[in-house]
Amino acid sequence: MGSQLLGVYSFLPLEEVESGLKFLMQADFILQARRRTINFEAKWNQWIMDEIGKLLRDSLPYLVDHYTSSYMAAALEYSENVRSEMRGLLEKTVWNVINDLASRPSELLVLDWQGTKRTHAEVFKPEDDIIYDLLTRNLIDEDDLSYIFNGRRLYPLSKDQKLSSKTKESIIKLKAEDLLNKQLIGNMLKKDRLRTYRLLVRLHAYLLDSNRLNLNITALPDVDGNVEGSGQLYFINESSEPLPQSLSRFRDVILGYRQHVSQLSGRRFLDDEFINVATDVLGKQGAQRLLTGLAVLRAIQIIDLRGFAWQLLQNLLIVNDDPSLADKQRSSIVKEDLPALTAFAFAYYPSLGGDKGIWMLSEGGELKPSTELYVNDVLRLLGGSSEAKNDLMRLGIRFVDDSSYLKALNGNEGMFTGLLRAAKVKGLRPCESRETAEDLVKKLVDAAASSLGLGAM
Incomplete structure (x- = not known):
């Protein structure tokens, strides 16, 4: 199937005729007088074309068995850029067989990413290498991906699998940003929170580096492990407004109340565990760059400690005029923590x-x-x-x-x-x-x- 051999032969190459196929055709064609092309009107040649189509169909199982990763690109591919007379001959014969075979994904076999033979209908094509990386690291698997594919279990196509243009069109494709799926991430969080965070960190960093993050991110975890969308999560940036030294020993008490602010104000805060995983996977600077990048794209909104002190005041410490809300405030405050929270708010306001x-x-x-x-x-x-x-x-x-x-x-x-x-x-x-x-x-x-x-x- 080398490219130097492609063409139409009748014992010798016919210089003025092309088939558009990725394999050569050799047969005892009836030729025109100068032996440069075939006789397009001869019934014998039409019969030969029919037989070549049948041979292609009959030989497909052998090609699949011995050349699984490459047979599609060689046997099921053709170009329509040929002489009109040859086109008329091929359309009803060889090309017709190829189109018929390519239209049956449940009968065509390919290799999945682990080298297992599967039907074309059982696989999807990852459009980004990071999907293979996440699979290799066991940060995602076929069961997880079924949430994207409406419950169907599909397998990633092998990187080495070659497809024809028609099978490329019909195969399901998956981009990295498709993994930012609320249902997928939400269900993964229920099974393994840490694994899901590692997936999200690598995925977000990849998309940020390739300038493909957009404003529709719907897969970031809040402190309760829920998945929130664009502009709905808050991140407390301690570097821009450091905690006063006199209050540093109360840091954990103060920051622990973000959950209560969430309950009272509706503001959802990014999970610290996600930030810790980002630091672990990407390093401190990489994690900060990721969070800053997400914030610029409004996936999260950054508030500093001063802003958090204001949220504590407004939603927890200042007695609410509404008796029912005041009762909620009272139930959200741990008495032993209240002096530290008050000192924190007073330091800024x-x-x-x-x-x-x-x-x-x-x-x-x-x-x-x-x-x-x-x-x-x-x-x-x-x-x-x-x-x-x-x-x-x-x-x-x-x-x-x-x-x-x-x-x-x-x-x-x-x-x-x-x-x-x-x-x-x-x-x-x-x-x-x-x-x-x-x-x-x-x-x-x-x-x-x-x-x-x-x-x-």
Whole structure:
């Protein structure tokens, strides 16, 4: 089937006739006078063409068995760029057989990527080498790919398999970006989260390098392992707005609350495990480049720590006016974490978001709006009496848990005072302290009078 032999022969090559086939034809043709071409009208030659077509059909099993990877490109391929007289002869005979054979994908055998013979209808053609790479690394398999092919189990075509132009047209093709399929990734995450992340990292990096990522990415995991689409995921970039040194020991507590912000605000955050895998697979710089590239294409939206502090304030710390949402906030806060979260928000937003109160921890371990809590310093105006404090607490008066907030602020009393002032805690300012103390004394007197049956004083 060498190209130097292609053509039509009648014991010697016929110089003025071509078949358009990828194999030579040798037969005892009736020739025209100059022996340069065949007699296109001769019934004998038409019969020979019919027999060549039959021979091709009969020899196909042998070709498939011995030349599985190449027979299509040689035996089932032809060019229509031939003389019109020859075209008329071939169309009804050899070409017709080729077209018929190429139109039966369930009968044509090819090699899959592991060298197994399969029918043309059982395979797909990967358009990008990374698909073979992912298969070799066992980051994806035929069972996974069935989610793309509507439940059908198809096998990747061998890289060495040659196809004819007609079989190329009919074969199912798969591009790398086709793997960013929400159903595929969602089901893979349920089976093996880490394996799926490694697949996504390599796939996204490949598409980014080949400038083929678009704005329709629908395969990035959030903190709950759900697959989200373009512009729906947030990534906290800590490099642009580093965590204050005084709060660094609370880092895990602070960043752990992205899940609660997700539940309260609807903002979904990119899974840290995905970022860790990206760093592991691509290296630190490669991971940062990948995340930045995805962000530019709006697959994710980057917010820095300052932005995250604002989200915490708005969605978790500032007491919501809606009682049902306030209850959700209360249930989302772990009491032991609240001082660290408050210190984090205060470090970036010293006003704590305005005039509304925030959720704070009382000495009794209760979650209370800060506008309902009292500073301990106000007790000095009552002589610092522990008995008076206990009486007030029995009356429902609650005081800020000073020690927890001072610890979160690294013992900085100036910052603690600023936090209490921003949170609108009662009894902080000197004039207010006296009024507050007088109000507390009145509460004590009224309570004592009530217990004696004297009514309010």
